[in-house]
Amino acid sequence: MDAATNALTGQGISLSFGGIKVLKGLDVTFRAGEITGLIGPNGAGKTSLFNCLTGAYSPQEGQIAYAGQSLDGLSPAARAGKGIVRSFQHVALSLDLTVLENVMIGVARNHHAGWLNAFLPLPRGRAERAEMERAAMGALTDLGLADAAHSLPDALPPGMLRLVEIARAIVGKPDVLLLDEPAAGLNNSETRDLMQTLRKLRSGGLVMVVVEHDMDLVMSICDRIYVMNFGEFVACGTADEVRRDPDVIRIYLGSDDD
Amino acid sequence: MSDILRDLFPLVWSGMITGCLYALGALGLVMIFKCSRVVNFSHGNVAGFAAFLIYGFSSGVLLELSWGAAVLLTIIAIIAIAFLSYAVVSPLVFESDLTATIATLGIGLIAQGATLLIFGADIVSLDLPVPRFSTAVLGLRITGYDLTVLAVAVVTIGALFFVIDFTKLGIAFRAISENPFAAEVCGLNLRSVHLFAWIVAAILGVVGALLIVPTTFLSVTTVAAFMLQAFAAAVIGGFASLPGALVGGILVGVLMNLFTFYVSPEYSSTFLLGLIMLALNIFPNGILARVEGFRV
Amino acid sequence: MSDQNVSLPLSPVDQAGWRSLISAQVGTWLLIAVALCLPLVVAGSWVFALGICFANAIGVLSVSVLVRYGGEVSIGHTFFSAVGAYTVAILDTRFGIPLWLSVPPALALGVVAGILFAWPSRRLSGIYLAVSTLALALAVPEIINNADGLTGGYEGLYVSEPLVPGVKMSLQRYYAALAVLLAVTYGLARLRRSRQGLALLLSKSHPAAADAFGARQVWARVAVMGISGGIAALCGAMLAFAGSTVSPSGFTFWAAIFLLVGSVVSVYGLTFPRALIGGAFLTLIPQFLSASGAWIPVLYGVALLGVILAGHYLPRLTQAMGRRKGGA
Secondary structure, three states: OOOOOOOEEEEEEEEOOOOOOEEEEEEEEOOOOOOEEEEEEOOOOOOHHHHHHHHOOOOOOOEEEEEEOOOOOOOHHHHHHOEEEOOOOOOOOOHHHHHHHHHHHHHHHHHOOOHHHHOOOOOOHHHHHHHHHHHHHEEEEEEEOOHHHHHHHHHHOHHHHHHHHHHHHHHHOOOOOEOOOOOOOHHHHHHHHHHHHHHHHOOOOOOOEOOOOOOOHHHOOOOOOEEEEEEEEEEEEEEEHHHHHHHHHHHHOOOOOO | OHHHHHHHHHHHHHHHHHHHHHHHHHHHHEEEEEEEEOOOOOOHHHHHHHHHHHHHHHOOOOOOOOOOHHHHHHHHHHHHHHHHHHHHHHHHHHOOHHHHHHHHHHHHHHHHHHHHHHHHOEEEEEOOOOOOOEEEOOOEEEEHHHHHHHHHHHHHHHHHHHHHHHHHHHHHHHHHHOOHHHHHHOOHHHHHHHHHHHHHHHHHHHHHHHHHHHOOEEEOOOHHHHHHHHHHHEEEOOOOOOHHHHHHHHHHHHHHHHHHHHHHHOOOOHHHHHHHHHHHOOOOOOOOOOOOOOOO | OHHHOOOOOOOOOOHHHHHHHHHHHHHHHHHHHHHHHHHHHHHHHHHHHHHHHHHHHHHHHHHHHHHHHHHHOOOOOOOHHHHHHHHHHHHHHHHHOHHHHHHHHHHHHHHHHHHHHHHOOOOHHHHHOOOOHHHHHHHHHHHHHHHHHHHHHOOEEEEOOOOOOOOOOHHHHHHHHHHHHHHHHHHHHHHHHHHHHHHHHHHHHHHHHHHHHHOOOOHHHHHHHHHHHHHHHHHHHHHHHHHHOHHHHHHHHHHHHHHHHHHHHHEEEEEEEEHHHHHHHHHHHHHHHHEEEEEEEHHHHHHHHEEEEEEEEHHHHHHHHHHHHHHH
16 A cells, blocks of 8 residues: 555644634645654644544535545544544543443444344354454453453543553554544553554554654654644654754743743 | 404414413423423422312312412412422432433322322312403403413513512522533532522412413313423423523414314324424524534 | 433442352343243233233333433333334234234334434434423324224224134233243343444443444434334233233323333333333232322332432442441
8 A cells, every 4th residue: 555645634624613713724644654643732723633534523624535535524433434533532431331342342333234133143243243352352452451351441440441442443453543642541651551552553554643742652653743733733743853843842841932 | 264364363362371371381391491401390290289289278178268378378388399399309410410300200290199199080170260351352352361361471470580680599590500510610509599490480380270270170180281381382492591481382372272273173282292393303592402512 | 411321320240240140140030930930820810910011011121222222211102102002903903913913013113113203303312302202102192092093092992813823812912922021131132232232332421432433323313212112112012912902091191101110110221120120010000009099100209219319329328338348
């Protein structure tokens, strides 16, 4: 696969809520095979941009495309069907389901057994369940969560739930993976495990975007970093370029000279 | 053509009169919903119980009081019931409004059972001491009952809006309806405002029940059935808007009247169902819990 | 989104561990065995009442499934049970079609009715949906009464066609209702483990997350209402067969509220024993209190409040107890 053609792109994305411009005509290209970081202060518009990419919000202006195909007007569910998957800033797991079952939902879009299989012990439904369980168990094992597979989310600490959320996002082998603050609430060793996993995931076909406040994580795993402030990109480049950018320094270290 | 017009005006007029009563019921539902997001399904049954209490206090079944004293005593009893009901529901209100709403169904069932236990399943009649006269204005027959209903509705609703607009409790009520969290941070007591709404609603229910009963007989289900139109009125008005409840009540009164006369008297509940579904889908403003822009 | 969640005392399987799970299973099997043998020992009137109890248990399940998988409350499920009941009764009295041929169309019509109701109300939730189901329940008796050419109006219809010719009718009524109840609980147990079931449960608590994994909210609502409507129609079908008569008095607004009461009393459980608790509450209490009918609504109301308040206070109480123990 050619990395350049499989990019997720946005052109001139503008979003406003009741007159307040949240995103101001953003142009962006997230390339396959790279991990792209999206950083910026709170309220900069990072999650809003995510929501536009996944279809939860529809921007007033601008086009979003993946691999050259326009995604405009597609629902989140339809985008999920195209392999665009996200994790949530606030852990969004069902408390009725075990950890394993929550992760199984991540592969649901690849399965299509009909409603009869849901109520009757038909072979296709059984095979589907076994297949989904196997995949989910694999993802949990990768993230070191195999022991918690049969627990309910209630019984686990927040850091582990965050990882379950990520397991659910990666288990379906997505083409585009959008992670919203994956390291929030994780302790140091959990963050290290997460970085390891994300590096392992980096492959030729996968577009990976990470919104994160943990600068160490972003600087060490991201190939390219976009810095946002007030709904605009302030800077873009490799970790070193961004670190040296005067605008970025001003945003992050305060603006005494204004 | 002229026949249709000749029927139309009296139909609209009498529809407006019943509509005022639906509005009284709907206002009570909206008061409670606005501040606590709970739909009070016990409203009709409690109001029906109140009507029976007035009957019981004035007819010699329980006591032999004058009509005015019976009403006063009933209102005191109803306030006590509202207080009790809210005491039962209040811990649930802060947890889940849907659970609290189911709990009001329980209260309604108890009120219905209590009515049956005390007064039996018989039909009784309860009259209003209103002047019996009727006059014709532009071909409309207007009775003393009509004018009483209109006057009581105007005075009651006027008083309600005055209380909400100008008294301290009313202002707290509005603040909490707008934003309960902010209002609580500002030191307003949610519980006392909720209780205020429950008591006002209960009194509105008594007034509505008193006025509706003379048009029919009083049985266990009369007032509860009447309150179902009040539900429709509240839904059409947006459920969270007091003026909306007023408009909705009159609209339901008039439309039901026209429907039963011109189309079919047998399908009035089905018509009501259609009306509610239509209102919920076409005028979702203030009705939909969340239209768009949810946070994830 | 507090309006999405109906709070309940839940019993998490995993915390209880496998041992109690197995003992629960043994209990269920025992209960089924008892239910199978009961007609041999109890009097005829009880066999009849228990048949209706099983049918009502199915109705309780239809409301519970909506709560569990949709997070919504209905006070209008008599609409769907009436669809099932009249399908069976009309096919029986008009065309002499026996139950085993009339249940599939009853189920199908119930599902269709559920979907048809779900579509216009797909954007309503919580209290708004509950109020629109209320309107649904109100319209039912009126529609039945007015379509008297088809439904027999006020008088109702008598279901007489046997399922298996030659077997005592009272036993047929009992076992058919029991069989359908068992089938429904089995189907629901499978649903809980199915792909669709998982997606519905996620959609209930986190609609946006479910959306992001391909399960659209509208799909979830329509699916849940379809399932719930179908089960309610099965309840109606079995009420018609086990109760032998179908009339509008069985599908009043109060009957709809009672279904919700049964569902709450069974703590929205979807298992055979829980459904039985709900069904027994709806059937056997009126049986016991038939001499003093006015106590029925009082008792139902008190039970409803009792279970809800217990669901509110018990977790707090056990928590407080646990804390005291931990501190000592």
